[in-house]
Structures are given as structure tokens and as C-alpha cells.
Amino acid sequence: MRFPKGKSNAVKFYGHLILIFCMxxxxxxxxxxxxxxxxxxxxxxxxxxxxxxxxxxxxxxxTTQVLKEGPMQPFIGPNSPFRDFFGDEFFKRxxxxxxxxxxxxxxxxxxxNQMKTHALGSGFVIDDDGLxxxxxxxxxxxxxxxxxxxxxxxxxxxxxxRDAKTDIALIRVKAGADFPKPAQLxxxxxxxxxxxxxxxxxxxxxxxxxxxxxxxxxGRIIGAGPYDDFLQTDAAINPGxxxxxxxxxxxxxxxxxxxxxxxxxxxxxxxPINLVKEILPQLKSGKVTRGWLGVMIQDITPELAESFGxxxxxxxxVGDVVTDGPADKAGLKRGDIITSFNGKELDNAHxxxxxxxATAPNTKTTLQIxxxxxxxxxxxxxxxMPEETAEPPAAEEKSAWGLTVQNLTPELAQRxxxxxxxxxxVISEIQQGSTAADAKLRPGDLxxxxxxxxxxxxxxYNQTLQKAxxxxxxxxxxxxxxxxxxxxxxxxx
Numbered sequence: 232m233r234f235p236k237g238k239s240n241a242v243k244f245y246g247h248l249i250l251i252f253c254m255x256x257x258x259x260x261x262x263x264x265x266x267x268x269x270x271x272x273x274x275x276x277x278x279x280x281x282x283x284x285x286x287x288x289x290x291x292x293x294t295t296q297v298l299k300e301g302p303m304q305p306f307i308g309p310n311s312p313f314r315d316f317f318g319d320e321f322f323k324r325x326x327x328x329x330x331x332x333x334x335x336x337x338x339x340x341x342x343x344n345q346m347k348t349h350a351l352g353s354g355f356v357i358d359d360d361g362l363x364x365x366x367x368x369x370x371x372x373x374x375x376x377x378x379x380x381x382x383x384x385x386x387x388x389x390x391x392x393r394d395a396k397t398d399i400a401l402i403r404v405k406a407g408a409d410f411p412k413p414a415q416l417x418x419x420x421x422x423x424x425x426x427x428x429x430x431x432x433x434x435x436x437x438x439x440x441x442x443x444x445x446x447x448x449x450g451r452i453i454g455a456g457p458y459d460d461f462l463q464t465d466a467a468i469n470p471g472x473x474x475x476x477x478x479x480x481x482x483x484x485x486x487x488x489x490x491x492x493x494x495x496x497x498x499x500x501x502x503p504i505n506l507v508k509e510i511l512p513q514l515k516s517g518k519v520t521r522g523w524l525g526v527m528i529q530d531i532t533p534e535l536a537e538s539f540g541x542x543x544x545x546x547x548x549v550g551d552v553v554t555d556g557p558a559d560k561a562g563l564k565r566g567d568i569i570t571s572f573n574g575k576e577l578d579n580a581h582x583x584x585x586x587x588x589a590t591a592p593n594t595k596t597t598l599q600i601x602x603x604x605x606x607x608x609x610x611x612x613x614x615x616m617p618e619e620t621a622e623p624p625a626a627e628e629k630s631a632w633g634l635t636v637q638n639l640t641p642e643l644a645q646r647x648x649x650x651x652x653x654x655x656x657v658i659s660e661i662q663q664g665s666t667a668a669d670a671k672l673r674p675g676d677l678x679x680x681x682x683x684x685x686x687x688x689x690x691x692y693n694q695t696l697q698k699a700x701x702x703x704x705x706x707x708x709x710x711x712x713x714x715x716x717x718x719x720x721x722x723x724x
Contacts, residue, residue, distance in 0.1 A: 278429055282441050285482045287381050288414035289475060291433040292352040292365055292388075292402075294373035353432035353475030354378065354402065355484065356413045361406030362515070363388065364507065365474030366489055367398045376402060380411050381439055392514040396456050396521075396588075398489055399507055400474075401514040414476055417483025419462065419503035422446055430466040430488050430499070432475025442467040444497070453500060454654045454687070455490060458585050461500040462486045468499030477501040490652060509589060522590035523616035525556020526563060527694065528580045529684075539566070540604060546570040547580045551694070561611040564602065571599040587613065632705060632720050633665020634658055636678065638688050647675035648712060655679040655710070656692045666720045672709070679715070680708035 352369030356362070363378065370376055376388040386404035393400040404410075422428075429443045444466030451461040464477065468488050477486035486501030513519045527550040536544050549567045552559045571577055572586045573596050590596060592615040600607050636656040637643060643659075644651035655677045661668050678686055681695040683706065699705055705720040 278441065278443050281429060281478065281480065281482055282431070285414060285476075285478055286431060286439060286441070287411045288356045289431045289439055290354050290356065290363060290378045290380055290411070291436075291438065292354050292363075292369055292474065293377050293379070294350045294352070294370055295375040295377075296348050296350070296372050297374050298346050298348060351433055351436045351471045352473045353471065353488070355431075355474075355476040356411050357416065357511075358413050359406065359410070361386075361404040361410060362391070363402050363404065364487060365400050365402060366487065367393045367395050367400040369474045370400050370402060371395070378402075378404060382409070382411070384409070392517050392519065394510060394514065394519045396519075397458055397502060397506060397510060398456060399487065399502065399510065399514070401511075414478075415483045416504050416508060417479055417481065417485045419485045419505045422449075422462070422479060422485050424448060427480050428464055428466055428485065429478045429480075430464070430468055430472060430475060430501075431478065432468075432472035432488055434467075434469035434471040436471055447498070449503075451500060452581060453490065453652075455500075455652060457581075458506070458588060459581070460503055460506055460585070461489070462503055464499050464501060465497035466499060467497075468501075472499075520592060521588040521616040522592055522594065522613040523557065524583075524587045524611065525553035525558045525614060527551035527553075528569070528583060530579050531568065539568070541568065541601060543570075545576070545578055546601065547577050547583045557611055557614040561598075561609050563598070563600070563609060563611070566602070568601040569598050570601060570606075573597055588616070633662035633667035634672070635660035635662075636689065636692060639677065647677075649675075649677055649710070653677060653679075653710065654685070654687045656686055656689055670718050670720055672707075672718060673711070675711070677710040678707055679710055680706075682706050683708075 350369070350373075352365060354363040354365035354369070357364050370390055371393055373390075376390070378386050378388050380386075388402040388404045391401040391403050424446050426446050427443065428446055429441055431439065431441045434440050444464050446462055447465050448463040451463045452459040453461060455461075462477065462485070464486075466477070468491050470491070472488045473490075475488045476484040477488055479485045485504050487504065487507060488499065488501050490500040492498040510519050528547045529550050531539075531541075531544045531546055531548050533544055535548060536542065539548075546568045547570075549558075549563060549565055549569065551565055552563055569577060569583060572583055573590075575582075575586065577583050577586075590613045592613055594613045596611050596613055598609045598611055600609055635658070637659045639649065639651070639653060639655060639657050641651045643649070643657050644653070647657060649657070658667075658672060658674050658676045658678065660674060661672055678692065680686060681692060682699055684691070684695045686692050686695065696705075703721065707718045707720065709716055709718050
């Protein structure tokens with residue numbers, strides 16, 4: 232490198248070097264600053280202002296349920312054989328008077344063998360008249376509901392309406408002048424994967440708590456219900472958060488915190504607020520009514536497509552048609568493939584179920600179908616989804632394979648050590664000497680699949696067994712504790 236000769240030239244040369252150095256320095260600083268304060272904004276320096284602005288609308292919910300017989304009653308009740316050994320004084324000392332009739336004196340008309348259980352959840356105010364949104368599972372079995380506001384004031388609440396299919400409930404309190412201002416409902420359709428969110432609720436009964444994270448995914452289907460469309464977030468959601476709001480950075484509710492994955496970390500789910508807003512007018516009226524097509528449907532696998540002689544795997548296969556239902560009256564048949572609903576192409580059965588349910592009863596709709604390889608158009612008038620009273624949650628179903636099964640309820644899940652969010656049917660009885668007994672199946676085993684078909688409830692189970700009626704084998708996917716495995720039942724059912 233040659234240095235300039237002469238004083239003036241040297242000054243100019245080093246001046247240029249300093250100028251270039253400064254330009255590079257400030258250019259780098261600008262780039263670094265832009266990375267944190269430009270359009271690619273990182274996390275806010277604090278969530279304090281947001282929490283202060285919205286937490287007033289979040290409430291803690293405590294529920295009480297009266298059980299006719301406590302879980303310890305067979306062991307500590309007046310007819311317990313253990314009383315002869317230990318004596319009444321022992322039971323009175325360690326279990327109290329409840330051992331002679333749990334719940335005595337806890338309320339007028341409350342007889343013997345009763346006990347109270349308590350549960351906690353969260354919710355949020357949505358209007359000035361005392362309406363509060365929460366999860367259905369928080370209040371569905373409650374005999375008494377109380378809420379506590381962020382200011383520490385207690386209110387008695389009553390259920391206005393519940394919707395088990397979306398796990399949403401609306402409750403009401405008598406709002407006074409000092410009742411919290413409502414939360415603002417946002418647009419869950421506008422939120423993007425990677426956007427910051429803040430969850431608020433009452434985890435583990437600790438009181439109002441906030442956690443923050445991002446939207447990890449949208450449109451998640453986790454088997455919680457027929458209309459799954461969850462937002463996934465890594466904001467910590469724990470037991471007691473259920474029913475609380477998920478806020479965007481504008482302080483608007485974009486989801487209702489609902490579910491967690493017990494084995495995972497940073498995986499929580501929220502019901503999109505747009506789905507809630509769809510049914511909110513009906514909840515306010517006291518009852519949710521959905522559209523009904525009257526078909527049993529399933530996704531098209533490559534194997535099914537080959538069997539039906541079609542090339543595409545998009546669309547929905549009609550497995551059965553309910554007699555005298557809307558589809559039956561319109562001429563839809565088993566084996567038809569529905570490719571679009573009111574001009575909207577169908578990718579899977581879940582999309583059709585949601586579209587039909589969101590359609591008001593008595594609405595005239597158009598289905599595009601493929602029947603025997605030919606395209607057809609069918610006009611259907613949507614009906615009203617029947618009440619599901621014919622299939623109680625704990626109904627038993629006996630099988631010729633030697634199995635008696637029930638729908639999985641929270642009580643059965645607790646008894647057999649299963650997650651109540653699991654889907655399937657639980658084995659309640661095994662017939663001695665049956666094929667199921669030979670295969671070493673046990674009461675408490677959860678049947679998740681039959682012949683590779685996912686099982687949600689007894690209805691699915693029966694339909695799949697009916698299809699396998701002439702088969703000499705049955706392939707079951709079983710969950711026992713934390714283990715999942717296949718069991719093949721051989722022989723004639």
C-alpha cells in the first residue's frame with residue numbers, strides 16, 4: 232500500500248478513510264436497529280400495558296357439583312366391611328361425619344351419601360349486561376357457579392346456554408354499576424402464524440395470571456369434537472386456564488383457551504373467536520341449532536379411490552344415508568362422492584361437516600357429486616340436527632366378539648387412568664371364554680381404531696363392526712395406560 236506524499240494529501244487521504252469508517256459504522260447500526268424496530272418487529276419490551284388494559288374483563292370461575300355418592304363411599308360408608316375391623320370411632324376421626332352420609336348439613340334437602348366436588352376455570356366478560364364466555368366443560372356439570380372479578384368481587388352465575396360440540400358456554404351474572412367492562416372480540420381469521428398473543432386465566436386456582444407466546448399453527452384438528460379448528464399457541468396454558476381469553480397485541484380476544492397436551496411443552500389450543508361469534512347469537516337465545524344433512528361420511532383414501540374406480544382423492548365418500556333424512560329425500564345414496572357444497576370444493580369430511588352445521592335449517596343447497604364415475608348435481612334442503620338423546624354418553628354396547636364397550640366419559644377416564652380428551656370407546660366388560668378374552672383384552676382398555684378406522688364413539692364402533700360382520704378377523708388399536716398397540720381378534724364373531 233502506497234501512502235500519499237505531502238501533508239495536504241495525507242490529510243485528505245486519512246480524512247477519506249475516517250469518512251468511510253463512519254459510514255460503515257452508522258450503516259451497520261441502522262441495519263441492526265431496523266431488525267428490532269422496523270416492520271419485522273420482535274417481541275414487545277413488556278406486556279404490562281396490554282395486561283393492565285384487558286385483565287379487568289377476565290374472571291375466575293369456581294363450580295360446585297353435588298355427587299349422590301362419594302368415590303370413597305363403598306369403603307367408608309355405614310355398610311362398609313372395614314367398619315367391623317376398625318370401628319366407627321376410627322372412621323369418624325379420620326373421615327369425619329361424612330363417613331356416615333357425606334354432605335349432611337351442607338344444604339337443605341341434601342340427603343345421605345352425598346358430597347360436594349369443586350372445580351376451577353376461567354372466563355371473560357363480553358357485554359355490560361353480565362354475559363360471560365367460558366368453556367362448556369367448565370360449567371356443564373355444575374350445580375353452583377360463582378365468579379370472581381379482577382377487583383375481587385364475587386357473583387353468582389347461571390348458565391344461559393351450552394354447546395358441547397364446540398365446548399363453548401355462555402353464563403350470566405346480575406351486573407352492577409361496578410361490573411367490569413367487556414373484552415373486545417377480534418378477528419381470529421386475520422391472525423397469522425408467528426403473531427404474538429397473550430393468554431389470561433386462572434391456572435391451578437392461583438388467581439389471574441398471564442402468559443405470552445406466539446401463534447404456532449392454525450386449523451388444528453385434535454379430536455376434541457366434530458368442528459375442531461383450533462389455534463395452536465406456545466403461550467403456557469395450564470389446568471384452570473380453560474375458558475380464558477387469548478388476546479392479540481391490540482387487546483382483542485382472538486381465541487378461547489381450551490386444551491393442553493399433557494405430554495408436551497409449549498403446546499396449547501384455543502377455539503378461534505370467529506367460530507364462537509358464529510354461534511353467539513344462538514347461545515344468547517338459549518339454544519344452538521345446526522344444519523343437518525343426514526349422511527355418514529368419510530375421507531377418500533387412495534385404496535378407496537381405487538376400489539370405487541375413481542382417480543381423485545378429493546371429496547367426501549358417503550358411507551350411509553339416514554332414512555328419511557334431508558340427503559335421503561334429495562336422492563343421495565351410499566357410495567356417492569360429494570365433491571362440492573354450495574360451490575365450495577371439499578377436501579375432506581371435516582370441511583363438509585362444518586359447512587353443513589353452519590348452514591341454517593331449511594336452507595336450499597347444491598351438492599356436486601360423482602356417482603358411478605359420472606358427475607351429477609343434487610339439490611338438498613338442509614334439515615335441523617337432531618338432539619343426541621338416543622345415545623347417552625355412558626350407553627353400553629355388547630359385541631359378538633365378547634366385548635362390552637362404553638363411550639369414554641370423564642368418570643370412566645378417571646377410573647381407568649385415561650386422558651378424558653382421548654377419543655374412542657372403553658371396554659367395560661370381557662366375556663369369559665370369548666375371542667376378546669383369549670386376546671388378553673381387559674376392562675379399561677380404550678379402543679381407538681377398528682380395522683384401521685378411527686373410533687370416536689359407540690356409533691362409529693357399531694358402524695365399523697357392521698362392515699366387518701362377515702369377516703373372520705378384527706384388527707383393534709388399543710390404548711392401555713401410556714401404551715398403544717394392535718390386537719387381532721381371530722375366529723367367527
